[in-house]
Amino acid sequence: MKRPLLSIFFLVAALCSVQLMGQSVTYGFSQNEGEPLEITALAYPDFSSTNVTMATATFSFLLPTGTEIIPVVDGFPSTMGSPLNNITGLWNAQVITPENYLAVGFDPSANPADLEGNDVYQVVLQNSPELTNVVANVPIPLFSFVLPEGCGGGNIEVLTNDSGIQAAIFNHTFANFNNEMSLSVNDNPSTDGYEGNEPGGFSIPCSCDDPIQAACISELNVTLNDNCQAFIIPSMVLTGSYDCADDINLSINGTESNVVTGCGEHTYMVEILVEGEVVYNCWGTIIAEDKTPPAVVSTPEDATLPCTDFEAIMLTMLDINISRCWEVARNGEGVYVTVPGTMAPALADRLDLVAGAQDAVVVPEFTDGCAPRLQVCVNDVATFGEDPTCDDITITRTFTATEISDCESAAGEENGPAVTSFDIDFLRPGLENVQPFADELDVAEYECDETLTLGANGNPVPRAEDLPFVQFGDRTIPLVLEGAVCNLALTYEDGPRIQTCPNTYKFVRTYTVIDWCEPQAPLTYTQVVKVGDTTAPDFTAPTQDRDFDGTIDDGPLEFSTNAGDICAAYIRLDDPSIVLTDNCSAGIELKADIYPFQDLNGAPIGTFFLDLNDGDAEIAGPIPAGTHTLRYTYTDDCGNADFTDVPFTVIDRTAPVAICEDGLNISLTSGSSTGGASTGVAVLTPEMIDNGSYDDCGDVTLHIGRVRQLANGTYELLPGAVYTDELLLTCADLGNVLVGLRVTDERGNVNYCWLEVLVEDKARPVCFAPAPVNISCIAYNAELPADINEATDEELDAAFGAATGIDNCEVTITQTISGDVNSCGVGQFTRVFTATDGQGLTNAAACTQRITVYGIHDYTLTFPTDEEADCAVVPDYDGIGIDERACDLITINPSVDTFRTTGTASEECFKLEVTYDIINWCEYNSIGQAYLIPRDREGDRNPETELMYLHVRPGVSQTTTADDIAWLSKFA
Structure with a gap:
């Protein structure tokens, strides 16, 4: 079966580079044409030169995990590294395998795609070779290595600079795995000339005839790390031959992950793929064990306390039924904190280092990889000196943290505890620690009305605050009578009494402080003790309920001006709200001084001696308007005195005096024409009706308004009326008009007076006759009756014009006509007009019109x-x-x-x-x-x-x- 041995990809990376005068290099790989398993690392320059020196260089790349190259490379960290097949310079290499990921600070669970299933190779140039013929884009061979026989699968990849892999390794080891090359070109200074990775890729054909003969390990034991995790690779769970596999898929607990989290049993599944198809699968069990004991994160620093705290702090003093253990659990931030309710309150008090305090326990901090809870137990061991009663004491407080784990362990294989401790030193004071350092204590005073504890001599026994004390840091520890503070004892003796005033006496008390560890030179203190009346009387200042709501008002007392023609007030000094008492004396002297305008350095008004019980009001004044200070001074029979300053304000709350004229006549002015609106007016101002209104404390402001008198004799503004700066009187007001004068002082106090104003119209009307008229007999005959006296006023006005009258108010025009025409229609008429106003007055001057009727011959x-x-x-x-x-x-x-x-x-x-x-x-x-x-x-x-x-x-x-x-x- 023929298939690729190793696919080699030269990845392109957009990386930063530092170029030397525009010169840089990139990295890549090539295969030996005759020996495809021989891989050569190359540098591609983008420049040409006959004078180049490689100063330093680093070449980092990835190979599939388990690929054993020749020569063999040592694992990281390697002191010197392993030499490769050098071509240009001397190159040493080291490799980081998955087993070492965490050791170098790389967590593949955080970014598994960067590194999973690969070994990281770092190759470093060891010398500075010189190159005599560098040609742009012609690769420079650097070093070579040989791949193993068989099919390793996967890619070879030049690392991307500043990748997660390189950053993690650098942060943990400070070893730089970035690709770098420093060059000196034509004797110019060296600089980083790395540009990136050379793109490209090809496959190497090889023969892989080894059959897949693999099997899963049925049960694998792994140890969890500090994060309670373990990383699984195929070689850990597979046996047999599987070199010809293209890929191996590994899943744990049904998820595509090679990370085991938490102790206990976990099921894994393996799939072996050849040419994209699963040719074999199997499964097994992983037993994850927690073999990491708890650890100490921090331990409190040693402490120093006074010997008085020993019994309150020492844990052996606790009742035997009180537990010395509690539990801590991991919170959301991964910190182990005390589980509420697991620490006994009595134990918490003693762990506080200050007896009686709560919620401030001083304990170490522990942590653990897997255990969700820890049990912490504490015990104290006290170390005494040669003289237990005089030497300092040291407590060694030891804490032991044990796992409360969900992981089962074989008997005897449980993780050990974490143990830590700190010391608490309890120091014994000497006489040099006793304060005050002077030999005289502050005066101790006892009031005659106190409930006193008396000694055999009838004198009050000392109070704790009256005694000498030991100062330990910021803590004050009083000495005690008839006992000892650690090694310090205290006694006292009283001298004879001296009577000073009724119910009052004093004497001298002598204290002796002895250090029983060094009793040869005791300390002596003297203290004056006063018993009786040493407190000034209690004084309650006068109060006011200004709004009469039953609640005392805050702020200065307020008094209204009441002195008559001056802006001042007479005030009462012995107000019934004053309360004056004394704890011992029957007789109390009370006096009052008034400091004008709160000038306590000026001369007061007074002094006034007050008797609160004689029933007579004590009056002072006149006091000018403003804010002043009333100082009450009170003294008892023993001369104990004090004073209280009571601010008070004299305020102008007295209404101004409003004085109106007895009566006022006012005539309207201006005028109105016949038939028009009445325009006669008169302006009435407050000053016209004021007859000397005034205020004791300042200027007044006057306003005027229309008012009416009610049935009960009082006055009020007319509906819709307001007080204003002037009133406008018109013809509608002819006759008597009732007006009010409002007088306002600078404090807003108001007073009123009222009067009737007679509004009159004393001006005769003026009559304006129409102009003389000449009219033809034709028009006369056409428009007017033959007897002119039968013509109406409207006809006459239409024919000859109307007269006009002017008066302050309304005016009426009347008229008469006399005259005649002859048989030819020629003649004269006279119209006489009379203007009459509302008061019956008529025009003084004659108001006539002459009408001439002339004849026409036609x-x-x-x-x-x-x-x-x-x-x-x-x-x-x-x-x-x-x-x-x-x-x-x-x-x-x-x-x-x-x-x-x-x-x-x-x-x-x-x-x-x-x-x-x-x-x-x-x-x-x-x-x-x-x-x-x-x-x-x-x-x-x-x-x-x-x-x-x-x-x-x-x-x-x-x-x-x-x-x-x-x-x-x-x-x-």
């Missing part, structure tokens, strides 16, 4: 033709025709003269001559001559056949007849 007279008849018959003839177009008054008086012939037929034949006297009474001039109109119109008229017309027309100006025109015409 008419035509038609003169008839001559007429004739037969035989004594008087013919019919026309009279004078009149066409009046204006205001003329024309009358005609005809006269007829008969003319008979003197001959025959005087009765039958005759002429009638009609003469017409035409009078226009509107033009008539009684002293002038009549105008004779010719019959023939000055010779161009035939009276028998043609009519004649007299036309009279007004001239350009109709208001005069001086330019009238008259003419005779044959045309109408």
